[in-house]
Amino acid sequence: MKKNKGWFILFVGPILLAFLVVQIIPIFIGMYYSFTDWDGIGNQANWVGLQNYIEIFTQDEGFLHAFAFTTIFAIVSVFIINIIGFGLALLVTKEMKGNNFLRGIFFMPNLIGGLILGFIWQFIFIKAFDWIGAQLGVSALQGWLSTTMTGFWGLVILMSWQLSGYMMVIYISALQGIPESLKEAAAIDGANYLQRLRHIIIPLVAPAFTVGIFLSLSNAFKLFDQNLALTNGGPYNSTQMLALNIYSTAFTYNKLGLAQAKAVIFLFTVAIITLTQLYYNKKKEVEM
Numbered sequence: 001m002k003k004n005k006g007w008f009i010l011f012v013g014p015i016l017l018a019f020l021v022v023q024i025i026p027i028f029i030g031m032y033y034s035f036t037d038w039d040g041i042g043n044q045a046n047w048v049g050l051q052n053y054i055e056i057f058t059q060d061e062g063f064l065h066a067f068a069f070t071t072i073f074a075i076v077s078v079f080i081i082n083i084i085g086f087g088l089a090l091l092v093t094k095e096m097k098g099n100n101f102l103r104g105i106f107f108m109p110n111l112i113g114g115l116i117l118g119f120i121w122q123f124i125f126i127k128a129f130d131w132i133g134a135q136l137g138v139s140a141l142q143g144w145l146s147t148t149m150t151g152f153w154g155l156v157i158l159m160s161w162q163l164s165g166y167m168m169v170i171y172i173s174a175l176q177g178i179p180e181s182l183k184e185a186a187a188i189d190g191a192n193y194l195q196r197l198r199h200i201i202i203p204l205v206a207p208a209f210t211v212g213i214f215l216s217l218s219n220a221f222k223l224f225d226q227n228l229a230l231t232n233g234g235p236y237n238s239t240q241m242l243a244l245n246i247y248s249t250a251f252t253y254n255k256l257g258l259a260q261a262k263a264v265i266f267l268f269t270v271a272i273i274t275l276t277q278l279y280y281n282k283k284k285e286v287e288m
Contacts, residue, residue: 027267030260030263030264031260031264033045033256033257033260034052034053034257034260034261034263034264035047035048035049035050035052035257035261036048036257037051037052037257038256038257038260039254039255039256039257040250040251040254040255040256041254045257048257052257052258052260052261053261053265055258056258056261056262056265060258062237062240062245063242063245063249063262065237065238065240066237066240066241066242066244066245067242067269069152069238069239069240069241070220070221070223070241070242072152073152073155073156073220073223073241074217074220074221076156077155077156077159077160077216077220078213078216078217078220080156080160081159081160081163081164081167081212081216082167082209082212082213082216084160084164084167085163085164085165085166085167085168085170085171085212086167086168086171086205086209086212088106088164088165088168088171089167089168089169089170089171089172089174089175090171090175090197092106092168092172093172093175093176103168103169103172106164106165106168107165107166107168107169108165109161109162109164109165110162110163110165110166112162113225114162114224114225114226114229115225115226115228115229116229117158117161117162117226117229118158118225118226118227118228118229118230119229119230121154121157121158121161121230122145122229122230125144125145125150125154125230126144126145129141129142129144130142130143130144145230145231145234146235147235148235148238148239151230151231151234151235151238151239152239154230154231155223155226155227155230155231155239155241158226158230159219159220159223159226162226163216163219166215167212167215167216170208170211170212170215171205171208171212173208174204174205174207174208175201175205177204178200178201178204178205182200182204183196183200183201186199186200206281209281210278210281210282213277213281214274214277214278214281217273217274217277218270218274221242221266221269221270221273222243222270223241223243224241224243224244224247227239227240227241227243227244228244228247232244233245233248242262242266243266245262246259246262246263246266247259249262
């Protein structure tokens with residue numbers, strides 16, 4: 001036991017120390033600054049109590065709008081990302097040529113940085129869509145990202161294109177873990193593909209759905225670089241998400257205390273939502 005304890009401290013100790021220094025301690029320091037009027041420049045941070053939190057919910061309409069916009073975006077994008085990811089997983093786990101090639105192609109967007117993706121899709125939406133719309137006479141394709149609605153769907157398309165391949169990998173591992181004997185027995189009993197999908201495959205892939213929804217949900221709420229590169233919150237901050245709103249409050253208006261209060265609210269909101277999702281999804285899982 002003494003030897004095992006020594007090895008445990010040797011391997012876990014440095015990681016635990018790094019986690020404390022990089023994650024836990026900054027969280028508590030940030031909570032302290034959320035009760036001050038620190039501007040991020042001077043050394044003086046005056047204690048203001050709950051003033052920052054009161055200002056957020058009574059005066060800061062931009063934060064409340066960003067909160068609502070981010071929530072709607074998270075709901076829509078999580079649904080689309082996981083449906084596409086699961087569909088791609090079903091496709092590439094079938095016996096056909098080029099499966100490995102398709103897996104690599106579908107996963108590749110996840111390897112591209114968020115800022116680069118934002119600028120790539122900005123070019124597609126503004127230049128390519130406008131040209132196609134002009135050639136076909138479709139006005140709906142012109143002026144993308146210039147309205148709140150097109151900016152919203154632009155972010156959803158970008159996020160779905162980037163993360164669907166990553167979700168696909170999670171669902172592939174779950175699909176490959178389903179015993180073939182179960183699907184063969186159901187086929188012998190006369191169940192068609194849709195019936196096997198509904199009553200066997202989806203229930204047994206439920207743990208993967210739990211992980212996939214958790215990851216996509218947390219990523220949707222924390223989205224920053226894609227939002228910055230694609231729309232920068234425009235037009236008139238109507239597509240500004242929570243992370244970008246906090247960033248602007250801190251580094252554009254030099255209100256670090258107020259930004260920290262927003263970050264604390266953001267932290268607890270994401271934690272509550274994701275933990276609640278994990279709890280309810282876990283209850284629906286089926287053990288093989």
